[in-house]
Amino acid sequence: MKIFPKATGPYPYLWILIIFPQFFINVWQADHLSEKVIGLIAGLVLLYVFRQMYWLEYTTLLVHFLLGVAALVVASVTLDSAIMLLYGISFVFLFGYIERVRDLAIGIAGLAAAYLSVSQIIDGWPLAFIYHDQVFFFLLEAAIPIAIFLHERTKNLHHQLAQANEQIVALVKEQERGRLARDLHDTLGHTLTMIILKSELAFRLIDKDAGRAKSEIGEIERITRSALGQTREIVASIRHHSLAEELNETKYFLETKGISVIIHNPEKWPRLQAADETMLSLAFREAITNVVRHSAAKHCIIQAAIDGHKLILEVIDDGIGIRNKDTRGNGLHTMQERMHLIGGAVDVRTKDKGTLLRFSLPLNEQKVVEEK
Numbered sequence: 001m002k003i004f005p006k007a008t009g010p011y012p013y014l015w016i017l018i019i020f021p022q023f024f025i026n027v028w029q030a031d032h033l034s035e036k037v038i039g040l041i042a043g044l045v046l047l048y049v050f051r052q053m054y055w056l057e058y059t060t061l062l063v064h065f066l067l068g069v070a071a072l073v074v075a076s077v078t079l080d081s082a083i084m085l086l087y088g089i090s091f092v093f094l095f096g097y098i099e100r101v102r103d104l105a106i107g108i109a110g111l112a113a114a115y116l117s118v119s120q121i122i123d124g125w126p127l128a129f130i131y132h133d134q135v136f137f138f139l140l141e142a143a144i145p146i147a148i149f150l151h152e153r154t155k156n157l158h159h160q161l162a163q164a165n166e167q168i169v170a171l172v173k174e175q176e177r178g179r180l181a182r183d184l185h186d187t188l189g190h191t192l193t194m195i196i197l198k199s200e201l202a203f204r205l206i207d208k209d210a211g212r213a214k215s216e217i218g219e220i221e222r223i224t225r226s227a228l229g230q231t232r233e234i235v236a237s238i239r240h241h242s243l244a245e246e247l248n249e250t251k252y253f254l255e256t257k258g259i260s261v262i263i264h265n266p267e268k269w270p271r272l273q274a275a276d277e278t279m280l281s282l283a284f285r286e287a288i289t290n291v292v293r294h295s296a297a298k299h300c301i302i303q304a305a306i307d308g309h310k311l312i313l314e315v316i317d318d319g320i321g322i323r324n325k326d327t328r329g330n331g332l333h334t335m336q337e338r339m340h341l342i343g344g345a346v347d348v349r350t351k352d353k354g355t356l357l358r359f360s361l362p363l364n365e366q367k368v369v370e371e372k
Helices: 011-028 033-052 058-079 082-090 101-123 134-205 210-237 243-256 274-295 332-341
Strands: 260-264 270-272 299-307 310-317 345-350 355-362 368-371
Touching: 011 033, 011 058, 011 082, 033 058, 033 082, 058 082, 058 101, 082 101, 082 134, 101 134, 134 210, 134 274, 134 332, 243 260, 243 274, 243 299, 270 274, 274 310, 274 332, 274 355, 332 345, 332 355
Parallel strands: 260 299
Antiparallel strands: 270 368, 299 310, 310 355, 345 355
16 A cells, blocks of 8 residues: 555655654653653644545545644643644645635634634633744644645646637637538539539530530630639638738738728737637638628728737728628628637627728737747
């Protein structure tokens, strides 16, 4: 049977050698044999509690902590020395690994009750210890488990947050796989079907109507080039998207479509995690696609800024506004899904002349790697 968990190394044994010899020396200095026996039993109980608390959790950890506190009270009263309460330092730090706030509060209350009761019995007044060195012992023994508890709680929360981020990344990948499958089916699938049909038609016409067959072959070439462009677009859509690069490409894209564009960039771009930046870039690309396909706009303003702890990206056009309330038909649903996956939001404001799309993404330690 193992005395202590292997992961703790030699530290429990060193702690025993530092703390408990002095405890038993104090017990041996008692005047009466009965006091020595009671003190010895209390010391053995403390050793048992110290060992067990390395293995326990939840309620059993609380019970053993209170048992150790009770043993200290017995030793203090028997030896008529409140200084024995200081030996609680041997196991209070283990109590900091308790899981529930309620159990932590009960344990600290039990420790306070021990000091009050010992003061009452020895000095005749429960608060007498606050005028002696014992008050510093109490504050130390109360602060240690509280500090460890808060540290462990923070560490667990960071671990849970990291797991949640991993799940988000996995979900983003799954969403992108589904989108890629839809794109392949909706674009290349349709295009390749057209190539097959026109190839069969050209093959039948080659002996009957060479001119028309030549025309069909030319059409096949045009469709094939279109398919190549579609393939490049799909491949480009699954790589990592830098938001700054996306804005530069957007300016060229809008201008080739006859839409003048003004872009306002922040002085410093926050360097986002790859998954977050890609999702934001794809949502932004969807917004730009809407401007080109549906808005009939002549001018477009794109504004990116850091507002407090948020990255704000706005797309403003002077087009006809969003008249179709069904978000599935104009890409808004897709944008909202992408932003929701990374903890962001999309705000849409439309009027008689123009639309404003506002993307907001909270910036925190998990999302921002470093600033450029």
